[in-house]
Amino acid sequence: MALHIVDHPLVQHKLSLMRKKETSTKKFRELLKEISFFLGYEITRDFKLTYEEIETPLAKMNAPKISGKKVVIAPILRAGLGMVEGLTSLIPSARVGHIGMYRDEETCKPVFYYYKMPAEKSRLVIVTDPMLATGGSACDAITRLKEDGYKNIRLMCLVAAPEGVKAVTEQHPDVDIYLAALDERLNERNYIVPGLGDAGDRIFGTK
Numbered sequence: 001m002a003l004h005i006v007d008h009p010l011v012q013h014k015l016s017l018m019r020k021k022e023t024s025t026k027k028f029r030e031l032l033k034e035i036s037f038f039l040g041y042e043i044t045r046d047f048k049l050t051y052e053e054i055e056t057p058l059a060k061m062n063a064p065k066i067s068g069k070k071v072v073i074a075p076i077l078r079a080g081l082g083m084v085e086g087l088t089s090l091i092p093s094a095r096v097g098h099i100g101m102y103r104d105e106e107t108c109k110p111v112f113y114y115y116k117m118p119a120e121k122s123r124l125v126i127v128t129d130p131m132l133a134t135g136g137s138a139c140d141a142i143t144r145l146k147e148d149g150y151k152n153i154r155l156m157c158l159v160a161a162p163e164g165v166k167a168v169t170e171q172h173p174d175v176d177i178y179l180a181a182l183d184e185r186l187n188e189r190n191y192i193v194p195g196l197g198d199a200g201d202r203i204f205g206t207k
């Protein structure tokens with residue numbers, strides 16, 4: 001497992017704007033889309049290239065192109081949906097699956113309610129969820145994907161708590177994690193501190 005923290009200044013600046021409690025739903029959504037694009041840029045960094053002969057207006061050349069890496073984006077509902085558009089603008093041919101789960105408010109344990117993924121299991125799956133708190137939701141989502149036959153999985157989050165990173169690392173050591181920030185801790189309600197609050201509510205304006 002590798003933990004990648006994308007410390008690009010633009011990502012860090014945009015994340016600070018997202019964290020502010022006065023940031024509007026509209027702005028929050030736009031910023032999440034923009035950061036997702038940059039995180040996607042890092043997550044695809046090791047894609048292999050192949051070469052094909054093309055002709056520019058001046059000469060023939062061997063030009064690089066991506067060698068058939070097929071991707072499925074798998075948002076954990078609801079908040080993971082906010083990261084899909086940034087990724088599809090980067091990888092337009094990506095398929096999109098959906099993993100429906102919410103965190104029970106009392107127990108903080110994930111509850112499944114929906115699962116739909118494309119049939120082809122050889123694709124790289126990028127699981128998206130802005131918040132990696134206890135790690136319960138991400139771990140269960142990845143377990144479900146593996147039970148379904150997916151073998152090549154990466155996790156893309158915005159903000160994580162150390163507890164969440166530890167849980168994913170221990171339960172799924174083969175899954176690389178991409179983050180914009182690793183925060184300090186969880187509070188007594190298992191919210192990330194300083195964090196940005198409830199990501200789903202902030203994306204969809206439900207509070």
Ligand code: PRP
Nearest residue numbers: 077078079102103133134135136137200
């Ligand atoms: C949030 C978040 C993650 C989960 C993180 O979702 O988007 O899915 O909690 O917590 P964990 O790491 O402790 O499992 P939530 O349950 O609030 O659902 P929502 O996206 O529908 O708002």
Ligand code: URA
Nearest residue numbers: 133191192197198199
């Ligand atoms: N889910 C959120 O949306 N935010 C947190 O800080 C923790 C879980």
